[in-house]
Amino acid sequence: MTLLSARSLTVRRGECPVVDEATFSVSAGECVGLIGPNGSGKTTLLRGALGLLPHEGHSSLAALPASDRAARVAWLPQLREIAWPMSVQRIVALGRLPHLARGATLRAADQAAVEAALCRMGLQDFRDRTATELSGGEQARVLIARTLAQDTPLLMADEPIAGLDPAAQIATLQVFETLAQEGNAVLTSLHDLSLAGRYCTRLIMMGAGRIVADGPPQDILTAERLAEVFHLRANIVPTPNGPLVQPLGVIA
């Protein structure tokens, strides 16, 4: 089942296209990694596909009314913002907001979703802590738990593991992997190519606003592409856990 399909999606900043004619889809059971150098248009592609930016072309999610979209996709922006000193549990419970009628309190099902999200991100012991007093990495995990509590078929995340310690990075990607195995789908931008190769079922590589490659990790992560798109000289070692990318130097 296709959860997101985009055709010729173009997002312009002024006249200049930041995302140029992107066509891709995400189906249930996939964990799709979006990779590309800084400024290649990853964030803009994700936000454009969500309909949060004015765009040309078609995106199945952007075409939905806002409230229907909130039931189909959860969005974790790159900027981690928690404005008020609320408890972790209450922040995570905000993910239930699209499912609740105006002014309604959390039902048993909502409580269960919040609880499950806290467990998945290993935040059970943090539930009563004030979210704004946690460390940056802990806040990031709280915000991921918030998107999990929204309980949508598709999760779109923009650099969710940036700033997390190695164990938390792997734990987060394992949660994404599990979500995909359970029949949901994840579309996430990443900078760690080895982790992308290991945990994603498919990679989309972007360069200069265009999708330059789309396919299984071992086909995408090649020395030639890394040189061309990332300007990176790298050693790529195929392992049973996916391709291991060891960057060696920068190509001027």
Place this chain on the structure above:
Amino acid sequence: MKLFIALTVLTGVMFIASLLVGYARIPLSAWLSAMFGQGNPLFVTVMQEIRLPRAVLAAMIGASLGLSGAAMQGFLRNPLAEPGLIGVSGSAALGAVIALQTGFAAAFFLALPISALAFAGGAVGLILLLAGPRGSSLTLILAGIAVSAFAAALTSLALNLSPNPYAASEIMFWMMGSVANRAMTHVWLAGPIMVLGWIALGGLGRGLDALTLGEDSAEAMGISLSRLRLQLLLGTAAAVGAATAVAGAVGFVGLVVPHILRRFVHGRPSTLLWASALGGAAMVLAADLVTRLVLPERDLKLGVVMALIGAPLFLHLIYKTRREFA
């Protein structure tokens, strides 16, 4: 729930105290009956035409300022925001000053508040025009600052050009803010507009909760930011514009009350809305009581007392929370 009961009781006590305290000594036994038009006609007049409108207005103005302050802070995600930020109160004051200056205020009983309301409405129109339909909260703040500054400049100009010192001092006193010598007519004029404002602001809770996680997250959760902003602007204009129109400029309520109560609602913006409405009502009723208990013969102004209470309170809060920002 405990907070709700505590704030309701506090507001109720302040309201009753406001009806009990005053220049005329009314025996406690005659008090309740006078309220309902029974007994000594002098007491009835004092209760129904002086103290009741004063107490009702103080409560309504406090609720309007507290509610719009909480809404503004929630929308801008900034504890330093206050309803005056978008220029509505400054513009309403300008409308009132122009009415006083031109003599229009004397044309008929409600000329002054109506002029103030018209200017408040005009300010919102101007801000919407300046900030655009999709503008960010930053353009909203900048537009508000521009409108405030312009209104303040024109108010100064009116003072500058006032024909005689009496006109100038009348304007000065009006601008200090007060709920003394107001009639039930003022309540009937401002009340319905304030209630419309409360309805608009009260409906913001869900959107403000979502905005805790930032504009992008809120929009992805199905909140229309442009609608939320329009509702906030119109609600604030109605509530604060009507409050300023009948009472002049009363500052600090919208800033301090949400700040004090935030801890008690565990930071949740939607709960803070009604808590600040009740808290604001209690605070303005209390400040108005102070004007009557301290120096009753000198006609102390509500806005002055409010600032005298509010500023140290705010300083205390900053002192207490400075560790968080350090």
